[in-house]
Amino acid sequence: MKIRIASRESRLAMWQAEHVRDLLLALPGVSGVEIVGMTTKGDQILDRSLAKIGGKGLFIKELEHALLEGRADLAVHSGKDIPMDLDPEFQLLGFMTREDPHDAFVSNDYASLADLPAGAVVGSSSLRRQAQVLARYPHLKVEPLRGNLDTRLGKLDSGQYQAIVLAAAGLKRLGLHSRIRNVIESTDMLPAVGQGALGLEIRAGDSQLAELVKPLIDPVCTALVSAERSVSKALGGSCQVPIAGYATLNDAHTFTLRGLVASPDGKTVIEKSAQASLQHWETAADLVIEGLLQEGAQALIESAIQQFKG
């Protein structure tokens, strides 16, 4: 069987598609793999934050189009770019083994967030990163920074920011490990739901392809990321609200899920954690969601969304 992979054209997306291609080519039953490149709205609109342009789905719509029109068979997505609910024409097969899920501190002059002097400017357009930087380091400033990884690094190097925060996974995949000054502990910055995990999407009902691709899916990683995604889904999962969710294994069968909701200015942060078995990952998600709601997550979410209206 020949498989066509739909991919965004950014260097990171292409790396990810090529990674999946190489794994597919090693599978029995796969006779060839072609990568079909395309740009998405999320790639084109760079002057506004994702929160303002309507966030989720922007990076995957064009890829889904290609699947529907039969121009491609498989879409490879960064876990955190996948909306919580897919249209019924599509199926999320699961997630592959995760790369480093943490955020990375990148700077030419400073070693860590804690090392930055008062008034230093940190670049990030992610409300989740912004809120968590300001919560722990209220003497810092955060300014918007969008574009692909190379663009963001270029803006750091041109001196517009003292530091920037990027996903460690993206930097590592592109061989940019050396730019990471400090991998930020999850206690300092809880990662985005699905960060570092690649998700595989096909047309619903393409059972032959589903069966073929199955060896690429990591069931443990899929359970962990699914628990994280439940938190985001229950809380309205949009880029307009600082939300984080991160699940880690305790042992081979149980895991801890942590969820966080904050105000964009970082002045209010609610965090909850729960444990469950991998088999019953929904239990941990339900406990975290319930805990966050009890502590006032709903009001935080509503006021964050209000900030984007009018």
Ligand SMILES: NCc1[nH]cc(CCC(=O)O)c1CC(=O)O
């Ligand atoms: N927001 C865009 C995006 N989507 C996925 C990654 C990184 C790779 C990953 O999380 O798998 C990035 C870059 C970043 O956040 O710095």
